[in-house]
Amino acid sequence: MSDRLKFFRRLMSAFEGTSNPQRAVERGFYVNLPNNPIGEITGRVALRPSSVHLLFGGIGSGKTTQLLLTQQALNELEDIKAIYVDVSLVTDISDLKSGALIAIAGLELINILGSSSSSDLKNFKEIIKKAAYGYTEYIPIDMTAMSWSKPREVNYKGLISTENRENRESISLAFSALSQAAISTTKKEIIFLFDGLDRLSKSKTFINSALDDVIEINKTGVGSILVGSIVIPYSERAYIAEITGYSYFLPYLDVLENVEAKQFFIEIFKVRDPENFIDQDARELLIFHSGGVLRDLMSLCQASIEEAYMDGSELITVQHANQAILALARSKVIGLTDANINTLRKVMTEKSFSPRTSEDFDLLLTGHILEYRYPRQRFVVHPILVPLIESMAVSLTNG
């Protein structure tokens, strides 16, 4: 491998924005997100550990990173034990059943308790494990039947696998007992951070399974922080308002109107590219066209790096940034319907947006329409799409 290729690979990996934020934190790439909720959540949990917190945000807004950092901050408090779980790694969240989160949390409590030997606890542990993993039961056949046969084997699938047969009440009871034992063993209040649930495509599943479970967990004195998709605060506004808990919204960053947001992005470049291989003008262009979406900034940077490599260049310049912007814009435009384009055009001209229909929510979810909250709430069409939408609008009117 040439030195040049090695250099570009290193630069490319410095702008990875895809998966494990833990890695970014470990590499020293984390920059403090302006208006982040960590302080607020930590303060509230310190006062009342057994509280429920809901963190909503768009794709690529930094939810997982904030959750991990919240876990770190909470674990620095003397009397709190914060446990992070990516639910999608443990169970099939596309098929999330009621009780699954209780079973998952229960398994974590079993880990904490280790091999402590109270026989009551042993029973409760069994109940949780069966609920989580399923079990096989042998039902004896009536011996007076004509032909003698082996006991009938019945397999019960667990919540972590799929269907649930367990008695919901007994699971809750088991969980309650285990949580009390864990709290007195660790001498700490316990709080769970459930990640991955923002990917639930049906908001009803979020409400009926995840949120219900978390409320159940809460009754036993254990707190939870739950991540949800950006659509839920709109589509389930009434339900969310009713529950006793706190909601936080992680907006995209308004780089045009929020100086802190702009500064944040400038810092990101400083830590990930300290030697300025991406030149100043290119950085400005990339920041603007990211729309304040962290993940999109990472994608744009990687695409620019790729263009510079292919070009034989040693630096990443405005020319490469422009090619990257075009490439990302083209990718984002694939699949937009005429109705979508009309909606986007409307938001561009009227400079406002009230999401009502499922099509509206989809555009919010996919980041074609961005919501900013600081310094003021406003909705914009992702800046990278604007020129393309404008040119489509022209061709539509021209027939």
Place this chain on the structure above:
Amino acid sequence: MDNLFSLDEFLQRNGGLLDSNIWMVLVVDINDIELTVTDLRDTLEIFSECSTGTISGESGVRNLINQIKEASEEYFLLWKLDDWDNNEWKIFDALRSRLDKGNKGGLLVLSEQANNLMIHNAPNFVSWLGARIYYLHKDAEILSDEECDRRLATLQEWTGKTNDDVIALAENRQLPTDPEYGEWLILLNRGDLLERQK
């Protein structure tokens, strides 16, 4: 078409730059998918210098995720996702954390239709892709007709022979052994005549 790349450009762009969890999509005409996947299997590892596993989605998304979990390779080529419906893509999106094995990510080879379904049903995964949705410009690395004619003209000028002369020589097992004559027959799509020289 935009984001359109030939296989060689695709390899130069992406083959060498993989050092983290990078995912990309290559959109290919549905009739060319099998050939493209064969070509990629022959060429990707040469560029990426890491082991590449080919994973089929024909038994559904959960099976695919399982295969990835069990696989020991560092980089994955996913294909046969063209029969997936909206729901399969939603599940894929929900379970995308399981694609990250701390290695080098992977490549999906999709038809245009499957690409559209993915975009509509897997927005989280699509945001991982960023700008990396590429359309394959098939056969761009193959000699164009014009280039072919130019080469044939040069060969004719150098030898003083015509195309028919060379074919006749080959048919009679009298083809000269200079390597240029092998090329000549291939350019005329008469590579089969090389069999006769054996």
Place this chain on the structure above:
Amino acid sequence: MSDKNNWQKICADVQERSLNNTYLDVNNATSLWAAILKCLTTASDEKILNAKQDEIRKLLKKGASSQIGKKGYTEIMGGGKNFNRTQDIPHFKLHNGCWFDFAITIDETCKPAQIIGFDFEIRFPQKEGETLVPFLRIDLNLPEHNNDERNIRFHLHPSNDDIMIHSPPMSPLEILHMFLYGLNIRDKPRSS
């Protein structure tokens, strides 16, 4: 036996040793093409090869058989066909002033596929007043049914189209590496 017959026998032995020790098996033409593409791309990155990535793609081509989609005979071509050694035909340029092109014929009807013929020619920078282009050319002729007449199937031309000597046992990829990395051109000619 006359010494000429002796030489014939020596030729036959040398050819056999040479061909037996040269890697002419490949997975298939596409793999070889990719390996060559990678080699050229790396050389471009290292500033050994003048060509940028897109220029490499314009020069390196596959031919014919693969278009039919069935396995037969394939050609890999690097640069245009250049019998007169003129710089106006597309070719690969090195930073040291040398320039080259090549073509390889592959038989994919067998497994593994076999390289059955190739020509690789590199030209050196011309000295002041020199009219002829100095070059090094390595040829593997096509196999012949009557046992490689004159036993010189695999040979090199040392700057002379008429003189042929036995080639070292190098495969196309190895010859390519030699062209890129193995020929040190001095700024000043060695004093005689």
